[in-house]
Amino acid sequence: MSTVVISQPMYFPWVGMFEQWRLADDFVFFDDVQFARGFINRVQYKTPHGSAWLTIPLRQHSRDARICDLQCAEEAGWRDKHLRTLALALAGTPHLQDALGLAEAVLLRRDLGFCELLIEGMQVVADYFGLLQGKRLHRSSQLAVEGRKSELIQGLVAHLGGNRYVTGMGALNYLDHEALEQASIEACYMDYRKREYPQKFPPFTPYVTVLDLVANCGRGGRDYIDSGVIHWSQALAARNQA
Numbered sequence: 001m002s003t004v005v006i007s008q009p010m011y012f013p014w015v016g017m018f019e020q021w022r023l024a025d026d027f028v029f030f031d032d033v034q035f036a037r038g039f040i041n042r043v044q045y046k047t048p049h050g051s052a053w054l055t056i057p058l059r060q061h062s063r064d065a066r067i068c069d070l071q072c073a074e075e076a077g078w079r080d081k082h083l084r085t086l087a088l089a090l091a092g093t094p095h096l097q098d099a100l101g102l103a104e105a106v107l108l109r110r111d112l113g114f115c116e117l118l119i120e121g122m123q124v125v126a127d128y129f130g131l132l133q134g135k136r137l138h139r140s141s142q143l144a145v146e147g148r149k150s151e152l153i154q155g156l157v158a159h160l161g162g163n164r165y166v167t168g169m170g171a172l173n174y175l176d177h178e179a180l181e182q183a184s185i186e187a188c189y190m191d192y193r194k195r196e197y198p199q200k201f202p203p204f205t206p207y208v209t210v211l212d213l214v215a216n217c218g219r220g221g222r223d224y225i226d227s228g229v230i231h232w233s234q235a236l237a238a239r240n241q242a
Contacts, residue, residue: 046199
């Protein structure tokens with residue numbers, strides 16, 4: 001079975017994104033879709049008073065701008081600020097230098113544009129946890145597959161020769177599961193375990209940047225990246241019962 005995961009590139013995202021990555025044979029950075037406010041250019045980190053946000057400032061752009069067309073607002077000095085914030089928030093964790101090293105490997109590269117920075121950040125973390133081996137990485141902007149929503153997803157998976165598509169629960173709202181099955185593509189949804197690992201500031205939350213897992217657990221954090229999937233029919237039934 002060949003599994004395809006398609007995700008918008010995100011800024012050092014939460015652990016769950018890497019659980020999807022772990023399951024993929026082909027990972028597609030969905031970079032030519034319209035940018036929408038959410039988790040693409042921002043991510044949460046822990047503080048003594050709860051979660052706070054790190055946000056990449058963007059240059060002014062049109063409402064329908066694609067992710068791959070956006071540019072960082074470099075004059076804001078946000079890169080150095082983010083590194084200082086992470087160093088302070090993660091101070092005292094056992095693997096602080098690993099986490100800062102990954103962040104610096106991306107943020108200190110001034111040659112990286114916005115989309116490239118997001119992709120590089122996800123790749124360096126995946127490599128740190130040994131999740132790059134055997135993966136084929138793609139950018140949707142370079143695959144020349146057209147369509148909208150479920151049709152586009154089906155086209156991308158078929159283009160890559162996949163027969164299983166793994167995604168998050170949000171896709172329940174638009175995926176045409178029957179059409180995918182007719183095309184011999186099995187749709188599966190993440191069954192997140194959200195395993196608790198040691199964090200600097202209780203209570204535990206799984207939704208902060210993956211750099212928090214790196215800082216607290218080092219490469220041993222790979223053991224917490226182990227969620228599985230459920231068939232779309234199970235996911236649909238569970239939502240209807242909720």
